[in-house]
Amino acid sequence: xxxPNASFWELSKVSTDLNxxxxxxxxxxxxxxxxxxxxxxDSAVAIELQGHKQVFAFKTSGTTGNPKSCIHSWTxxxxxxxxxxKFLSISESYNSISCLPIHHIGxxxxxxxxxxxxxxxxxFHYKDFANAQNKxxxxxxxxxxxxTQLYExxxxxxxxxxxxxCAGIFIGGAACSNYLLDKAHEENLPIxxxxxxxxxxxxxxxxxxxxxxxxxxxxxRAMPDVYMKLNAHGQIxxxxxxxxxIKNEKFDxxxxxxxxxxxxxxxxxxxxxxxxxxxxxxxxxxKVIPELVExxxxxxxxxxxxxxxxxxxxxxxYKLVAQITPATANLSLLDNFLKSKLRSYEIPxxxxxxxxxxxxxxxxxxxx
Numbered sequence: 001x002x003x004p005n006a007s008f009w010e011l012s013k014v015s016t017d018l019n020x021x022x023x024x025x026x027x028x029x030x031x032x033x034x035x036x037x038x039x040x041x042d043s044a045v046a047i048e049l050q051g052h053k054q055v056f057a058f059k060t061s062g063t064t065g066n067p068k069s070c071i072h073s074w075t076x077x078x079x080x081x082x083x084x085x086k087f088l089s090i091s092e093s094y095n096s097i098s099c100l101p102i103h104h105i106g107x108x109x110x111x112x113x114x115x116x117x118x119x120x121x122x123x124f125h126y127k128d129f130a131n132a133q134n135k136x137x138x139x140x141x142x143x144x145x146x147x148t149q150l151y152e153x154x155x156x157x158x159x160x161x162x163x164x165x166c167a168g169i170f171i172g173g174a175a176c177s178n179y180l181l182d183k184a185h186e187e188n189l190p191i192x193x194x195x196x197x198x199x200x201x202x203x204x205x206x207x208x209x210x211x212x213x214x215x216x217x218x219x220x221r222a223m224p225d226v227y228m229k230l231n232a233h234g235q236i237x238x239x240x241x242x243x244x245x246i247k248n249e250k251f252d253x254x255x256x257x258x259x260x261x262x263x264x265x266x267x268x269x270x271x272x273x274x275x276x277x278x279x280x281x282x283x284x285x286x287k288v289i290p291e292l293v294e295x296x297x298x299x300x301x302x303x304x305x306x307x308x309x310x311x312x313x314x315x316x317x318y319k320l321v322a323q324i325t326p327a328t329a330n331l332s333l334l335d336n337f338l339k340s341k342l343r344s345y346e347i348p349x350x351x352x353x354x355x356x357x358x359x360x361x362x363x364x365x366x367x368x
Contacts (some may be wrong), residue, residue, distance in 0.1 A: 001054060001074055003028045004115050011120035014137060020102040020123035024111055027056075031074075038069075038104040057104050057245075060198040070198050070244040072105075079225075080109065080201035080242035081116045086224040087206060088168075093119030095167075097143040099126040108171060109202045113142070117244055127152070130159040139165045146173035147180055149303055154180070160187050170194050172203060172219075175273065175291060177298035179229070181217065195219035195273055199258065201242040205271050218272035228271065229257070235277060236264040281310035283318050286345040293348065296341045297322060303329060305357045308348060322348035327355050 014020045027044045030037045031054050035046040038057045049055060049071065056072045085094070094117035097108035102123070114121040122141070125151045126332075130135055143166055145153075150171060153159040163169060164187065172194035184191050191212050196203035205228065207220030221227045227239040237257040261278045264271055275291035282288075291307035297306045304325045310318035324334070331351050338347045 003031055003074075004111070008115060008120065012122060015123035016128050017099070017125050018136075020098065020107070023102045024108075024123070039108070040104050041101070044103070053131075054187045056108075058103070058108075058198050060246075068246055070246055072201055072242075072244040076242045077109070077112045077201050077243060078116050079240075081113045083223045083225050083240070083242075084113060084203065085117065093117045095119040095141045096121045097124050097138065097141050098122070099128070099149070100126040100144055100173075105198045105202055106146075110142075110144060117295065127159075128356050129153055129162045132154045132158050132162075135162055135165065138162045142166065142168045142170065144170040144172065147171060147176045148174075150176070150184065151180055151304055154183050154187065155182040160189070163187075163189050164188055168192050168209070170203065170206075172196060175295065177295060178217065179210075179299055179301060185213065193217075193219055195262075195271065197260070199244055199246075200238060200240055201244065202368065204238060204240055207270075209269075217268060218270050220271065221269050222271070228266070230264060230266065231257075231259060234263045234265075234274075236260045236262045236271075236273070246336070281308075281320060283310065283319050283320050284316045284345060286343075288320060288346050293320070293322070293342065293346055296338060297324065297334065299341075300334060300337055302326075303334070312348075313349075316349070319350065320346070321350045322347045323352045323357050324355055325354050325357050329354040330354055 009025060012021055023044060027037050030044060030046045034054060034171065036049050036052055036055045036057065037044050038047045047057065049057065051070060054074065057069050058072065059072045060068050094113045096110040098107050098115045098121055100107035102108060111121045119132050122137060126145065129138065130153065145310050153163060170192045176193060181193070190209045191205040192209060193212065194203040195205045203223065204226045205219045205222050207216060207218060211220065225241060229236050229237050237259050243258055263274045263277050265274060269281055275289045277291050280287050283292060293308045294306050297303055306322055306324045308320065308322045311321050313319035332353065
């Protein structure tokens with residue numbers, strides 16, 4: 001088993017996020033000692049996993065149920081890289097920028113893809129795209145962003161200019177609003193809209209920039225060596241060679257298919273993720289899909305992010321509440337807009353304005 005060596009790390013020394021670089025090096029120091037590693041937010045730690053050797057334990061976001069620990073082998077991560085290599089049909093090395101949390105699969109896979117392709121990876125803070133001096137470092141590299149990051153960068157002229165030079169920008173980890181996608185389209189950014197999860201070691205379907213610029217929306221077609229279908233309940237089911245192992249818990253498998261909690265639709269081979277079955281809120285006897293409410297809220301350009309959820313209530317059973325950012329958002333404008341777009345029971349009974357939302361609709365998982 002061959003891991004990144006000194007020459008690989010040498011090409012990463014111009015990284016701006018030195019903490020992420022140090023984290024990555026530490027992971028391989030643990031693996032080179034023959035141990036497995038738990039990818040914790042603050043630091044990677046050596047662990048013993050019965051029946052496993054030199055593997056990675058990632059925390060999931062709960063796409064297949066409640067958050068849990070998912071184990072991936074180095075070979076499994078290579079399989080995930082190989083399907084992207086086939087999808088892109090590139091002959092050159094895959095050089096990337098990692099600016100998602102390094103302990104998440106989305107941040108980690110940038111390193112994996114670069115290593116197996118013979119390329120190199122730089123570790124950035126995403127706001128480093130706004131620095132004009134980084135233009136040469138960014139040029140012709142691939143990067144994965146969550147919608148919240150894209151939202152912020154689209155407001156900065158220099159950042160947009162730098163993003164335009166990327167070989168590709170993978171967008172995933174949360175639903176991306178039509179407003180944001182249209183804005184990226186106007187700026188001629190090389191957007192790949194994706195769908196994936198920790199359990200699959202990242203993306204399993206991708207919409208290419210060519211398809212994106214034709215006006216096609218959604219998360220594209222299944223990638224090479226990935227099989228997708230809907231079950232009788234409309235849930236997305238998957239087969240691929242990079243599915244990990246859930247620690248101390250079995251996956252929801254049926255005849256070899258991984259069943260997610262994501263409700264989807266497919267037309268002519270193109271997939272859309274509609275919402276998550278485990279987020280439906282029953283309020284006053286009516287069932288509300290939070291993602292659909294969030295989608296409407298995000299149509300207002302001044303709204304950066306939002307999260308809709310239910311709070312126990314004597315009258316409604318569960319009262320619909322929405323956190324929104326920025327804290328200066330115009331609630332009167334928002335309320336009037338939603339009255340023209342949603343049924344009365346779908347409009348949140350309470351809006352909470354905050355400066356930042358943890359696990360909002362645009363960043364609840366990082367799995368590109």
